[in-house]
Amino acid sequence: MIGPYTRRLMVRFSALVTVTTVIVLLAGGLLLEREMLRSMEGMHEVEADEVFEVLRDHPGLKGDDLAGRIDTKLGSDAALYFIQIHDDRGAILYRSENLGDAVMPDLSRMEENEHVLAELPGVGGVRLSEFREGEWHVQIASRLKPVHRILTNYAKVSALLVLGTAVASLGLGYAFSRFTLRPVRAIELTARRISADNLRERIPVLAVRDELADLAMLLNQMFDRLEGSFEQVKRFTADASHELKTPLALIRLNAERLRTRLAGDPEAVAGLEDLLEEITRMNRIIESLLFIAKAESGALLLDLKEHDVRALLAPFVEDARVLAEDRGVRFELARDDAGSLRLEPALLRQLLLNLVANALNVSPAGGLVTLESVQTEHGWWFIVTDEGPGLPAAQLEKIFERFVRFEPATGENRARGHGLGLAICRSIAELHDGEIRAENRTDGRSGLRVVVALRR
Amino acid sequence: MKILIVEDERKVAQFVERALAEQSYTPRVAGSCAAARDALAESPYDAVVLDIGLPDGDGLQLLKEWRASGFNEPVLILSARDAVTDRIHGLNLGADDYLAKPFSIDELLARVRSLLRRKAGNKTTVLEHRGIRMDLLARVVTYQGAAVELTSREFALLELFLQNAGRVLTRTLIAERVWEASYDMETNLIDVYVRKLRQKFPSVEGAEPLFKTVRGTGYQLA
Secondary structure (H helix, E strand, O other), X not given: OOOHHHHHHHHHHXXXXXXXXXXXXXXXXXXXXXXXXXXXXXXXXXXXXXHHHHHHHOOOOOHHHHHHHHHHHHHHHHHXXXXXXXXXXXXXXXXXXHHOOOOOOOOOOOOOOEEXXXXXXXXXXXXXXXXXXXXXXXXXXXXXXXXXXXXXXXXXXXHHHXXXXXXXXXXXXXXXXXXXXXXXHHHHHHHHHOOHHHOOOOOOXXXXXXXXXXXXXXXXXXXXXXXXXXXXXXXXXXXXXXXXXXXXXXXXXXXXXXXXXXXXXXXXXXXXXXHHHXXXXXXXXXXXXXXXXXXXXXXXXXXXXXXXXXXXXXXXXXXXXXXXXXXXXXXXXXXXXXXXXXXXXXXXXXXXXXXXXXHHHHOOOOOEEEEEEEEOOOEEEEEEEOOOOOOOHHHHOHHXXXXXXXXXXXXOOOOOOOOOHHHHXXXXXXXXXXXEEEEEOOOOOOOEEEEEEEEO | OEEEEEOOOHHXXXXXXXXXXXXXXXXXXXXXXXXXXXXXXXXXXXXEEEEOEEOOEEHHHHHHHHHHOOOOOOEEEEEOOOHHHHHHXXXXXXXXXXXXXXXXXXXXXXXXXXXXXXXXXXXOOEEEEOOEEEEOOOOEEEEOOXXXXXXXXXXXXXHHHHHOOOOEEEHHHHHHHHHOOOOOOOOOHHHHHHHHHHHHOOOOOOOOOOEEEEOOOEEEEO
């Protein structure tokens, strides 16, 4: 599996190498052409020297005599070049036979010995050089065709080379990007490992200070702060527990002691019992708040293990039936899928018990509360449905917040809630990498449907 | 029976000390880790009540040291900290029981008694009380000679009552022992089950009711 960044890096590397190759080959082609023209000009110069030698040795020689002399002097080389000689006035002194009807262009405007590209009719593209000595203008030209042929071959070979380079550089680019990204992957792996349960670990920082070392240090600083704030939450909850519960323990112990002493005074005993009940209630609120605080900060770590869901539900369903019977409500396990799920049994039972107890509380007498345990593609859904009045849409979101209560529809004879039950349910769901939501029934009946969706 | 109380809150320690003394145990208080180490080095104890948050260290660390050095007597952890995780942690480190603050003194006494009894290896297989007879091996219950059908929860609850007949059982203890729940169950499930037991074991006319409610605390099998 190649990551998108690795792929991008690979393609960029390949593009870079290919473009560089193209530029190098183009430059090579230009240099090659220039070099070939240069050597051609060098040959022209040698030939011109020989022609001038003939002219110098035999001044005034003209026509066929001159031609004969020149042909003899140049020997077999003569066939390779087009040669024309004229004087300052433009009178032609000599023309090589291979010129045919072609006329060399007049280059008298030019300063000194020069080389140009020209087109000779019947001959084609040539490199033309003009050399001057005294009144003589010697023009020598050679065909460009061989040069063009070599350049064409060069271009063909170059194209193949570029193609090969492009392919090879993709492979090299993959190796290169893997190699380049290795330290980044090391950072990623460590960062993944670092979670609430091992906040101590840090990304190793290499001795060489470079950009990646800076990044690693920056991340490590972030982990330091994270560890600090986790520690703070843990310390806070421990401190809060201690500071709140110790006085509560003393109040309770004193109250219990008083109860035995006041045994003869029913009114005082009743007051003390109220006090004891309030202490229990307060302790419950403290426990719940601390639980939620820890869960939300990520400082609470669960030891999630695979559990058989049916086996977990069986005793819970028994309790739910007993509770429902007591309330005059029916409870039914409408769906009970088989399978296993990673969870903390005590907390999941508490979540379900809270939801079912809520559903029972809002149900009218004889109403039906159902629990569905549904295995889904990516996890598990627990759905609790009641036949109560349901909720206004605006309240559906809010019921999982702390200290939010909605008035139960029936009865007064139930344990007073403290408005944290559903907030705890949400914390438990989130601790199991899941979520919880409430919706009004859509099947035409009134009632609430609470869905706990846990991921596998 | 000598019991060491390791607790830095002086007043809480006094309460526990007095209650244990009233039950004819011989308690002694240590207010810090150092004092606890000294006390245990000086003389043997039959049980330890150990608070986790101590001024000069962590009670759990102390427990770990003791267990490593071969101290095998029962240890009851007393803690104001988080009930769920601390409990698991403490029991893993070799504690025998765990009690969260604020606790009822009755509950503390019940737990200490149960720890010492377990240590003595008191293994009864038949429990009897006021006409109720429970055979733990055959899992059969009779009341006034007639068989009574119980669900597994009812059976577990009745067993807890019978083993602590005459003592007050707090809701926390009942939830822990019968429902394996270390949290408060937020429902009146316990009351409902006690009500069911009352229906299945009606009191004989004129006699004191079997299952008494102790308001603000829990229940008691009279």
